[in-house]
Amino acid sequence: xxxxxxxxxxxxxxxxxxxxxxxxxxxxxxxxxxxxxxxxxxxxxxxxxxxxxxxxxxxxxxxxxxxxxxxxxxxxxxxxxxxxxxxxxxxxxxxxxxxxxxxxxxxxxxxxxxxxxxxxxxxxxxxxxxxxxxxxxxxxx
Numbered sequence: 104x105x106x107x108x109x110x111x112x113x114x115x116x117x118x119x120x121x122x123x124x125x126x127x128x129x130x131x132x133x134x135x136x137x138x139x140x141x142x143x144x145x146x147x148x149x150x151x152x153x154x155x156x157x158x159x160x161x162x163x164x165x166x167x168x169x170x171x172x173x174x175x176x177x178x179x180x181x182x183x184x185x186x187x188x189x190x191x192x193x194x195x196x197x198x199x200x201x202x203x204x205x206x207x208x209x210x211x212x213x214x215x216x217x218x219x220x221x222x223x224x225x226x227x228x229x230x231x232x233x234x235x236x237x238x239x240x241x242x243x244x
Contacts, residue, residue: 118193118197120140120181121184121185121188121193121196121197122188122193124136124137124140124181124184124185124188125184125185125188125189125193127139128185128189133181133182133185133186134182136181136185137178137181137182137185140177140181141174141177141178141181144177170217184196184200187199187200194242194243195243198239198240198242198243199243201239202236202239202240205232205235205236205239206236209224209228209232212224
């Protein structure tokens with residue numbers, strides 16, 4: 104249940120961030136907005152880390168270098184979202200984003216890529232994915 108809560112929480116904030124970034128991009132370039140967003144996120148995450156003091160920085164050495172590039176993806180995400188919001192609006196952009204997330208997540212889970220536990224996908228999962236995709240497409244048109 105906690106995972107579902109955090110998924111909804113994260114999704115809501117992803118949408119709020121996208122709208123805020125879109126509004127900021129009216130006065131600044133998209134890459135300026137991405138830089139500001141990344142920087143403020145870094146500051147807030149650093150402050151929270153200092154408050155909770157959880158984890159050992161030496162453990163960072165155990166992380167595979169390719170996984171440390173996750174923050175770089177955020178710059179592309181921010182740029183893509185702002186550009187999409189400008190061109191096709193918030194609802195259709197979020198719908199397309201969800202469709203992409205669902206599709207790639209499904210493949211990652213079913214193949215066990217990136218060290219995640221491989222999930223056995225059966226007919227109910229395919230039907231569920233198809234219904235979710237249909238709902239997203241219907242919402243967007």
